[in-house]
Every structure is written in structure tokens, then in C-alpha cells.
Amino acid sequence: DAEITQSPRHKITETGRQVTLACHQTWNHNNMFWYRQDLGHGLRLIHYSYGVQDTNKGEVSDGYSVSRSNTEDLPLTLESAASSQTSVYFCASSDPGLAATDTQYFGPGTRLTVL
Amino acid sequence: GNSVTQMEGPVTLSEEAFLTINCTYTATGYPSLFWYVQYPGEGLQLLLKATKADDKGSNKGFEATYRKETTSFHLEKGSVQVSDSAVYFCALSPLGQGGKLIFGQGTELSVKP
Numbered sequence: 001d002a003e004i005t006q007s008p009r010h011k012i013t014e015t016g017r018q019v020t021l022a023c024h025q026t027w028n029h030n031n032m033f034w035y036r037q038d039l040g041h042g043l044r045l046i047h048y049s050y051g052v053q054d055t056n057k058g059e060v061s062d063g064y065s066v067s068r069s070n071t072e073d074l075p076l077t078l079e080s081a082a083s084s085q086t087s088v089y090f091c092a093s094s095d096p097g098l099a100a101t102d103t104q105y106f107g108p109g110t111r112l113t114v115l
Numbered sequence: 116g117n118s119v120t121q122m123e124g125p126v127t128l129s130e131e132a133f134l135t136i137n138c139t140y141t142a143t144g145y146p147s148l149f150w151y152v153q154y155p156g157e158g159l160q161l162l163l164k165a166t167k168a169d170d171k172g173s174n175k176g177f178e179a180t181y182r183k184e185t186t187s188f189h190l191e192k193g194s195v196q197v198s199d200s201a202v203y204f205c206a207l208s209p210l211g212q213g214g215k216l217i218f219g220q221g222t223e224l225s226v227k228p
Binding site: 031033035040041042043044045048050058090092094102103104105106107108109 | 217
């Protein structure tokens, strides 16, 4: 069965370190998204991609970057981790094209703690 | 701008009680509307959706009607079960913005036997 996976599921790091969170989907979806979930804020969009070599900034992109070298993967990098980036991170994918009605499929999440 | 407002939780109900979780939105044009559910320790999964005014989305006994005149998409279920305990998110996808989702803050539901 097609799925979307994230790794690691839990990560503890220190302030200033670079961290990369992996997202891999086997749906062959063009669209991929990264969100962070914080209490009282729901989920907020960090970055998104509509295909290979395409990346776009979301609502809360400062301090994060993504790259899309193939259809299956969209790794999220925290260039210099800050305590404010302690959160639960979700990756999602959807298909086809740019329709607003497309269902997004979510990964299980990565809980990141920055000390 | 686009935004979603949900009723605050947590909501605690007894099994077989009637559930309503309020959701209102602000958006230009005609967004698509969604309810997602997050069970403990898991990612979000789509519960139901509606794409135009007066559409009713339904799934697993839950339903919600797209009300443009009141900019609302309230979630209802006639008889909740313990297994419905989860966090529920209302979301919108603005027209012409590539399927991006804007979420409400989530409402935690706890159903007691």
C-alpha cells in the first residue's frame, strides 16, 4: 500500500545545530507540504512543493529550507535550530495538480525538541 | 486574509451524546472546506470535505454542511462513541492557491463510557 513516512519520529537537538527531517511518500504525488503543529495554533504551513525542483515558502518559513530532487522526498532542514522550533512536524502530500479539493495525506509526524 | 476559527476545547461528552464542533471561516471567493481528525499519536486523516455552498460532507456518522451565508462548516454527529476521542481540525483551501490548507486551532474531544 502507498504511504507517507517521516523520520526520525522523535529528535532532541541543541540550539544552533542543523537538523534535517525526512519525508518520503510512495503515492507518486506531485504536491508535498510541511506543517508544524503547536498548541493553540493548529497546523501552520512551512514550505511546499508542486514538483521536482519546485519549492515555495509558507506562512512560517523563516529558519527552514526544503529541496525537492525527486518526486518521493521532501526533506525539511532547520539551518540553525532554535528553541522556538520545538514542535511536532507533519509532512503531507496530495495529487493531482493544483485543485483545491485534493485530499492531503499526512505522515505520522516528527516530534522535535530543541534544548 | 484567510482564516479558520474553531470552538475551543476540550469537549467532554458521554457515549451516545450529540456532538457539535463549531467552525467559521474567513476567505475570499469560494474555498473548499475540510474536517481532519487526529487520533492520539497519529497524523491527520481526512474525515470529510465540501467543495461548494450547501454541499454536505459525511463520513463515519459525522456530517458538516458548507454554509456560505454564515461562513460556517460545523461538524455534527448524532451519537458519539469512545473511539471518536481525538482532535478535530477544520481547514480551508482557498480557490486558486494550489491546494494549500489553512487550519483552525483544533478541538480536542474526549468521550467517556
